Amino acid sequence: MSLVVVGSVALDTIETPRGRADDALGGSATHFALAASLLTKVRLMGFVGEDFPAEHVDLLRKRGIDLTGLETKPGETFRWHGRYLENMNVRETISLALNVFGEYEPVPPPAYRDSEFVFLANGSPVHQMQVVERMTAARFTVVDTMDHWIESDRPALDALLKRVQAVLINDSEAHLLTGLDGIAAARALLDFGPHYVVVKKGEHGAVMVTPDDTFLIPAFPVAEVRDPTGAGDTFAGGMMGCLAEAGDVTPAIMRRALAYGAVIASFNVEDFGVRRTAALTPDEVEERLEKFRRMLAF
Amino acid sequence: MSLVVVGSVALDTIETPRGRADDALGGSATHFALAASLLTKVRLMGFVGEDFPAEHVDLLRKRGIDLTGLETKPGETFRWHGRYLENMNVRETISLALNVFGEYEPVPPPAYRDSEFVFLANGSPVHQMQVVERMTAARFTVVDTMDHWIESDRPALDALLKRVQAVLINDSEAHLLTGLDGIAAARALLDFGPHYVVVKKGEHGAVMVTPDDTFLIPAFPVAEVRDPTGAGDTFAGGMMGCLAEAGDVTPAIMRRALAYGAVIASFNVEDFGVRRTAALTPDEVEERLEKFRRMLAF
Numbered sequence: 001m002s003l004v005v006v007g008s009v010a011l012d013t014i015e016t017p018r019g020r021a022d023d024a025l026g027g028s029a030t031h032f033a034l035a036a037s038l039l040t041k042v043r044l045m046g047f048v049g050e051d052f053p054a055e056h057v058d059l060l061r062k063r064g065i066d067l068t069g070l071e072t073k074p075g076e077t078f079r080w081h082g083r084y085l086e087n088m089n090v091r092e093t094i095s096l097a098l099n100v101f102g103e104y105e106p107v108p109p110p111a112y113r114d115s116e117f118v119f120l121a122n123g124s125p126v127h128q129m130q131v132v133e134r135m136t137a138a139r140f141t142v143v144d145t146m147d148h149w150i151e152s153d154r155p156a157l158d159a160l161l162k163r164v165q166a167v168l169i170n171d172s173e174a175h176l177l178t179g180l181d182g183i184a185a186a187r188a189l190l191d192f193g194p195h196y197v198v199v200k201k202g203e204h205g206a207v208m209v210t211p212d213d214t215f216l217i218p219a220f221p222v223a224e225v226r227d228p229t230g231a232g233d234t235f236a237g238g239m240m241g242c243l244a245e246a247g248d249v250t251p252a253i254m255r256r257a258l259a260y261g262a263v264i265a266s267f268n269v270e271d272f273g274v275r276r277t278a279a280l281t282p283d284e285v286e287e288r289l290e291k292f293r294r295m296l297a298f
Numbered sequence: 299m300s301l302v303v304v305g306s307v308a309l310d311t312i313e314t315p316r317g318r319a320d321d322a323l324g325g326s327a328t329h330f331a332l333a334a335s336l337l338t339k340v341r342l343m344g345f346v347g348e349d350f351p352a353e354h355v356d357l358l359r360k361r362g363i364d365l366t367g368l369e370t371k372p373g374e375t376f377r378w379h380g381r382y383l384e385n386m387n388v389r390e391t392i393s394l395a396l397n398v399f400g401e402y403e404p405v406p407p408p409a410y411r412d413s414e415f416v417f418l419a420n421g422s423p424v425h426q427m428q429v430v431e432r433m434t435a436a437r438f439t440v441v442d443t444m445d446h447w448i449e450s451d452r453p454a455l456d457a458l459l460k461r462v463q464a465v466l467i468n469d470s471e472a473h474l475l476t477g478l479d480g481i482a483a484a485r486a487l488l489d490f491g492p493h494y495v496v497v498k499k500g501e502h503g504a505v506m507v508t509p510d511d512t513f514l515i516p517a518f519p520v521a522e523v524r525d526p527t528g529a530g531d532t533f534a535g536g537m538m539g540c541l542a543e544a545g546d547v548t549p550a551i552m553r554r555a556l557a558y559g560a561v562i563a564s565f566n567v568e569d570f571g572v573r574r575t576a577a578l579t580p581d582e583v584e585e586r587l588e589k590f591r592r593m594l595a596f
């Protein structure tokens with residue numbers, strides 16, 4: 001089934017205790033699409049500036065990602081410069097320039113309007129809602145958000161959550177929205193509207209709740225995390241890629257989808273930016289998924 | 299098979315954001331033994347003072363715990379007063395009086411000397427080694443430790459780790475010992491001697507590594523943690539109870555053992571001190587274990 005992602009396409013400068021990357025291909029939609037493309041066809045929507053390197057477009061296209069919705073606008077591409085501290089759980093933003101990403105309203109191209117699976121990567125809930133209203137064929141829309149929007153535009157976010165089937169959110173953001181922690185926060189989020197709530201806990205995995213189901217998934221343990229940037233979007237891409245390929249959403253399919261998300265995210269953090277995920281093959285994913293399954297059996 | 303635990307028996311005063319308990323039955327050996335007694339026969343070794351209430355002795359005895367090795371000494375029982383901060387991940391010690399617990403050398407009574415499974419709860423590595431040397435029938439000895447001993451008596455701890463089959467340790471302590479994090483820290487601990495390394499991550503579960511195996515187990519999610527005190531020792535008790543009852547240790551049995559540990563620990567944190575575990579039945583444990591298994595399947 002058709003899957004579309006709306007989010008940022010960026011040039012990231014990343015510093016971690018394990019190294020550094022300058023002006024590397026990044027952004028939520030990029031990480032998502034590269035992950036999802038391992039499992040299904042994916043359509044990308046976003047804005048880049050005139051400075052966006054052609055090699056990055058080639059890389060995405062070679063992975064079969066539909067770029068009809070990737071618009072080049074006058075100005076510069078979204079740039080982020082961040083630094084991770086020693087334990088990789090804390091990061092500081094050194095500079096951020098939204099550039100063209102902040103200026104335009106996302107209008108899905110006609111060729112995307114039949115998409116049934118939609119992922120709204122972190123962004124303004126007002127823009128996210130515009131996409132929801134325009135994607136009239138959508139059957140399963142998932143939204144990601146972050147502390148900034150929870151604090152600055154709560155009414156728009158609340159309205160949006162009533163219109164989507166699932167929310168994917170960090171544990172700290174789940175706390176910010178509900179005032180609760182852990183499984184209690186996840187269950188409370190069901191009252192905001194979505195039928196599926198996935199709370200991401202970084203290196204500690206994720207938990208999914210529905211009104212009748214609870215699913216726990218640890219993170220696949222990697223020997224060395226080199227760069228955690230994009231792990232959450234890669235996780236989302238693996239999840240949505242699996243769902244769209246299955247063409248249906250049930251708690252059982254959702255569980256498998258989250259396992260794919262965890263596995264692909266574990267590759268992504270092994271190198272800077274999208275380097276590892278861009279080189280990843282479906283066979284490597286399947287192999288690690290089996291290994292993961294064995295790590296969880298008792 | 300026979301299982302013995304050596305550790306503290308204490309009177310705990312505990313404050314958490316959910317309430318308070320005063321002079322409640324606590325201590326590592328107590329939490330461990332109550333958990334293990336749900337699965338097997340367990341022998342307890344420790345010291346209490348003349349002030350130790352008879353009702354606590356009755357409670358332990360009613361659970362079938364062998365108290366031959368629980369010695370009453372002149373003086374007062376080990377007392378700890380702690381307070382947990384809002385998120386329950388940080389606690390501060392308000393007062394600590396080792397009393398009789400700090401003064402005596404653990405000498406296993408003759409009736410315990412044929413024990414094949416031994417758990418050395420957190421304590422001085424010098425005392426722990428004395429037990430190792432005296433428990434000559436032991437086939438599987440597991441040691442727990444904490445930051446205090448890692449910092450104050452590293453040579454004794456290093457020597458001890460060469461003499462035991464498994465180590466059970468918090469993630470922060472694994473970092474302190476190895477300088478590494480996550481799975482890398484767990485694997486590095488194998489070089490210290492033990493064939494099984496279990497790293498506990500509190501609300502995020504645990505990971506076990508052997509030279510050939512990796513096993514991930516999340517924590518069973520509870521709606522409200524009222525008091526995390528003793529969760530680690532309860533986890534250890536469930537684990538060792540399962541192993542001793544099986545009478546053998548293989549990676550497969552170890553995986554099941556850790557699942558029992560996680561489940562019993564999840565009950566323990568639902569109420570103050572040992573209140574919930576002391577009232578727990580094997581049927582409740584089995585029921586939650588099945589629920590847990592379903593939460594992890596994909």
